C-alpha cells in the first residue's frame with residue numbers, strides 16, 4: 759500500500775528511490791532518471807535482449823521496451839508484482855516484448871548467454887550472498903554484455919558508531935540482511951574475471 763501511494767506506482771512504475779540530480783523535482787522524475795541511466799548501457803545493435811533482475815512491477819523493462827525497442831524479461835519473487843506488472847504491460851501494448859516471471863535471480867531458467875544487458879535496481883541488496891547473483895548474471899550475459907547495478911552499498915560513514923543504529927534499523931525495515939562495500943563487491947565480481955567499474 760505504501761508503495762502504491764508514496765511511490766505513485768501507477769505513474770512511475772518503480773519501487774526504488776531514483777537518481778536525484780540537482781534539478782530533479784519529484785520522485786517520478788528521479789525514477790525516470792534511473793530508467794535513462796540504465797538505457798545508457800544498451801548496446802547499439804539489433805535484437806537487444808535485457809533482463810531486469812528483481813524487476814518489481816516491471817517499470818524499467820516497460821520503459822526500455824517502449825523507448826529502445828528491447829526484448830525485456832523481468833524476474834521477481836513476488837506474485838503480486840507480476841500480476842500488477844502484467845496489467846501495466848497490457849496497458850502499454852507490450853505483451854510481445856516484455857515478459858515477467860517468478861524466478862530467483864541466483865538461479866534462473868534462462869540459458870547461458872541469453873542477454874546483452876542484465877540490470878538490477880535496488881534488488882541485489884536483498885540477497886544474503888550477493889556473489890550468487892553476480893555469478894548467475896555473468897552466466898546469462900552474452901560475450902561483451904554488461905551487468906549494471908544501482909543499489910545500496912556500505913560506506914565508512916554508515917559504520918560510524920553514531921550512524922550504525924540508524925543503518926541497522928533501516929536494513930531491518932527493508933529486510934536487507936547486510937550491505938557489501940565497494941571493496942567486497944569488487945572482490946566478488948572480479949572473482950568471475952569480470953571488469954569492474956564503480957561510479
Ligand SMILES: C[S@@+](CC[C@H](N)C(=O)[O-])C[C@H]1O[C@@H](n2cnc3c(N)ncnc32)[C@H](O)[C@@H]1O
Pocket residue numbers: 771772773774811812813814815816817833834835836839861862863864878879880881882884885
Ligand atoms: C525494492 S524492489 C525493487 C524493484 C525494481 N527493481 C524497481 O526498482 O522497481 C526489490 C525487488 O527485488 C526482488 N527480489 C528480491 N530478492 C529476489 C530474488 N532472490 N530473486 C528475484 N528477485 C528478488 C523483489 O521481488 C523486488 O521485486
